[in-house]
Amino acid sequence: MKKIRLAILISGRGSNMEALIQACAQPDFPAEAAIVISNRPDAGGIEKAEAAGIKTAIVDHRQYQSRAAFEAVLQETILKFAPVDLVCLAGFMRVLTPGFVNLWEDRMINIHPSLLPDYKGLDTHARVLADGKTETGCTVHYVVPEMDDGPVIVQRRVPVLAGDTPDTLATRILAEEHGAYIEAVRIIAARLQG
Ligand code: GRF
Numbered sequence: 001m002k003k004i005r006l007a008i009l010i011s012g013r014g015s016n017m018e019a020l021i022q023a024c025a026q027p028d029f030p031a032e033a034a035i036v037i038s039n040r041p042d043a044g045g046i047e048k049a050e051a052a053g054i055k056t057a058i059v060d061h062r063q064y065q066s067r068a069a070f071e072a073v074l075q076e077t078i079l080k081f082a083p084v085d086l087v088c089l090a091g092f093m094r095v096l097t098p099g100f101v102n103l104w105e106d107r108m109i110n111i112h113p114s115l116l117p118d119y120k121g122l123d124t125h126a127r128v129l130a131d132g133k134t135e136t137g138c139t140v141h142y143v144v145p146e147m148d149d150g151p152v153i154v155q156r157r158v159p160v161l162a163g164d165t166p167d168t169l170a171t172r173i174l175a176e177e178h179g180a181y182i183e184a185v186r187i188i189a190a191r192l193q194g
Pocket residue numbers: 010012013014015016017090091092111112113138174177
């Protein structure tokens with residue numbers, strides 16, 4: 001089996017990235033982690049990736065005058081680890097321009113902590129609680145120019161329980177995110193290999 005090669009983009013603690021790296025370490029998983037890139041030099045995920053023996057790079061958005069300049073270096077960095085079959089946004093907190101998104105059409109996915117198309121954007125858990133919802137979850141989707149939009153690949157649901165806070169809800173959803181992301185990569189690998 002030829003594994004597809006992933007570029008994993010992060011901005012923070014990188015627990016989804018870690019779940020993907022662990023999955024990639026399994027001989028029968030259809031993907032390998034080619035590179036982990038953070039736009040923040042202090043992202044905790046970078047140390048975790050290095051500890052797992054994965055190559056890492058920092059492309060600090062604050063060093064560039066424009067989004068286009070930042071994205072040009074981001075693209076260059078990804079291509080240094082070519083072939084890259086799939087870009088995985090895993091807690092990557094920069095809005096990407098249509099120019100960059102189109103370079104990776106059908107080859108870039110994201111995870112969002114809500115049941116899209118509901119609750120796009122930030123502070124999803126607080127908004128879910130304020131609306132009195134009884135169910136929420138997470139979504140892995142293809143990235144399109146509109147934020148938190150694009151075809152859904154995997155969705156997992158969790159209940160909202162009495163007494164939940166944004167933090168308890170975030171923790172319950174995060175546990176599902178990891179499995180959802182791994183499942184989505186399997187699905188896409190099958191599509192790309194088929
Ligand atoms: C996750 O909740 C993800 O859905 C959102 O950002 C968070 C990243 O967490 N996009 P981690 O860095 O993967 O731990």
